[in-house]
Amino acid sequence: xxxxxxxxxxxxxxxxxxxxxxxxxxxxxxxxxxxxxxxxxxxxxxxxxxxxxxxxxxxxxxxxxxxxxxxxxxxxxxxxxxxxxxxxxxxxxxxxxxxxxxxxxxxxxxxxxxxxxxxxxxxxxxxxxxxxxxxxxxxxxxxxxxxxxxxxxxxxxxxxxxxxxxxxxxxxxx
Numbered sequence: 001x002x003x004x005x006x007x008x009x010x011x012x013x014x015x016x017x018x019x020x021x022x023x024x025x026x027x028x029x030x031x032x033x034x035x036x037x038x039x040x041x042x043x044x045x046x047x048x049x050x051x052x053x054x055x056x057x058x059x060x061x062x063x064x065x066x067x068x069x070x071x072x073x074x075x076x077x078x079x080x081x082x083x084x085x086x087x088x089x090x091x092x093x094x095x096x097x098x099x100x101x102x103x104x105x106x107x108x109x110x111x112x113x114x115x116x117x118x119x120x121x122x123x124x125x126x127x128x129x130x131x132x133x134x135x136x137x138x139x140x141x142x143x144x145x146x147x148x149x150x151x152x153x154x155x156x157x158x159x160x161x162x163x164x165x166x167x168x169x170x171x172x173x174x
Contacts, residue, residue: 005102010033011100011106012029012033012083012171013151014109015087016112017091018089021111025160029168036077036083038073039087043069048063052097070088071103091148093143093149096108096149105149108149114152152167154170
């Protein structure tokens with residue numbers, strides 16, 4: 001494993017649909033950067049978790065307070081100059097805009113994978129409130145990063161350590 005790097009304290013959002021490896025990659029990247037980690041799922045209110053557990057997709061009204069809470073976490077870590085890495089689906093441009101409003105310098109690492117790989121991973125996952133049945137709704141909602149968005153897209157197929165190595169090389173020096 002490479003040593004920690006500290007050219008600046010980054011605020012990074014590792015995004016993608018369920019099963020893309022967001023949490024694993026974000027946790028490893030935070031460790032590599034020696035910076036705090038957060039799982040955006042932990043910011044969901046109980047009503048959102050109950051809805052998803054029942055197989056009902058969240059709507060934008062459900063997501064807004066959740067995104068604002070994740071944005072506050074990013075803002076606090078940016079302001080404290082500790083940086084931070086958060087695993088957050090951030091599927092749509094407007095969701096990422098909400099996060100950028102709170103933390104304008106946020107860098108998005110968007111993980112992508114085939115439907116088959118995502119479904120396989122979700123099928124193996126246990127103890128999570130997000131059922132495999134909601135994968136298609138997430139894919140339908142997904143809006144990839146646009147050219148004017150600060151970030152990069154990474155293939156989620158390789159091993160997590162390989163993805164983290166690639167991600168670390170993509171981070172802008174500031």
